[in-house]
Amino acid sequence: MDDIIFGKNSVLEALESGEREINKILISKNLHSDAKLNKIKELAQRKGVVFQFVAKEKFAPYAEFNHQGVIAQIAPIEYMDLDEFLEMPHQNDSLIILDGIEDSHNLGAIIRTAVCAGVSAIIIPSRRSVQVNSVVEKTSAGAINHIPIIKVNSLTSAVEKLKNSNWWIIATDASAKDNYYDIKYNDMNFAIIMGAEHAGVSKSLLKSSDFTVKIPMLKDFNSLNVSNALAIIIFEAVRQKLTEKKFTK
C-alpha cells in the first residue's frame, strides 16, 4: 500500500524536495484556494505529478491526521534483499542490525547517523520492530533515501548468512568485557547489532556474535538512548578509518 503524506506544508515539501516519488495528490473539492494550494498545483503540474479533486468524504479514513484537505500518495519504501546485498562487492564495509527497535524517533536518528558514517545498509526484522513509517522518514531528515533498508524474517538466520559471507558480528551488551574502542574496525566487514530500548540484544544473537562490546560510563547511570549509543560506536569506527589513513599516507 502507498504511504501517505498529510497537509499542505508536508505535500509542498515533498514536491519541492523530490526525494520520494509521488503517485498522486488528492485535493478536497470543498477547499478554498490559497497561496499554498496554488503553489502545490503549480509545482505538481510542472513536475508531471497527477492531482485530482475529490469529495471530502474521501478524507474520512484520515480524520485523525491534520490533512487540511490535501494528501499525497507516495510510493512505499523499497526494501533490499539480504542475498542481493551480499552479492555486491564489499570491502571494509559496515552494517547495522536493529534487534527490535520500537521507537520511530530512534529509528529515524539511527538512519541519519548511519548515512553520515557511510554505513552500507540497515537490517531490521519484519516483526517486533518499528517499520519505516512517516515519523521515521521525517526524523531521518531525508537520510532514508540514501541507505538501503533490508527487512528479514529472522535476524538469527541473517547473522549466520553474514558470518558465512565473511562479515564480523559485533553485539552491544552492557555486561561485555571489551569496550567499543578496543575493536579494530578497519580491514574487515562488520555488522553492529543494537538491541531494543529496554531488552537489549537478544541472547541468541549475543551468542552468535564474534565480539560483544560495551560503552563504558563515567557515571553509574547506564542508560544511553539507542541512537546515541550507535552514534558513539559507529563514529569510533569512522575515527579509526580516518586517522589510520592519515598515518599510512
Place this chain on the structure above:
Amino acid sequence: MDDIIFGKNSVLEALESGEREINKILISKNLHSDAKLNKIKELAQRKGVVFQFVAKEKFAPYAEFNHQGVIAQIAPIEYMDLDEFLEMPHQNDSLIILDGIEDSHNLGAIIRTAVCAGVSAIIIPSRRSVQVNSVVEKTSAGAINHIPIIKVNSLTSAVEKLKNSNWWIIATDASAKDNYYDIKYNDMNFAIIMGAEHAGVSKSLLKSSDFTVKIPMLKDFNSLNVSNALAIIIFEAVRQKLTEKKFTK
C-alpha cells in the same frame, strides 16, 4: 508553577521511582476504582503523599492530555546558578552549552548522554530554547535528576564568565578545520557548545570559542541529529580519559 504528570501509569511510575518530589495527587471523583488506582492510593498513603478527590471539572484545563482522571503535581525542576556552579571546585570537568535547541526529544536524549559521560552540568538559555518540560523529563529516562541544569539570560556572558574561570570553550561547526578527535580533552575544564538543529552555533559564540571542531562524515550527507553529534564528541573525551588512565597506571 508546578509541573504536572498525567495518567495512571505515569503517576504510578513517579510514585514508584520517587525521583521527583510529588506535591499532590488529584483524582477525579467520578473515577471507578481499579487495580492501578488502588495501587496509586496505597503507595501515596505509604509514602506520605497527599491525594485529593476533586470534581471532574478540575481536569478541564488538561483536556488535551490523556489524564484518565488522575494527575500529580510535582515540584518544578530547580535550576542551578552559574556563579554557584563556578564557585565549586572543578578539575578536568566538562559542561555542555545548548545554543537554542528546540526539540524536546533531543534535549531529553542529550541529558541522558551527558549523565552517562559524567558531564558536570548543562547550560541552556532562558529564551529561544526548549525548556525542561514533561517530554524532556520522559525522554531523559530519569537522567534529569542526576545533572544540574543552569539557565542563563545570555550565553555570550556565560561563555565569558567560563573563560575567566579557566574553562576552555569548544564549539561545533560543520566548516571547522579541526576534527573533534584532534582535541586533547584531558587536563582541562571544557565546555562544548552545540548549536540549534538548523541554524548551528551562533556567530558570536563561534567567535568567542577557543576551539571549533567538526565531525567528519564518510558520506556527503551533513546532517547528524544534535544529540547524536554530542554523543560522538563527549564520548571521545571519555575514551581519551579512560585510555590515558590505562597507560599511566
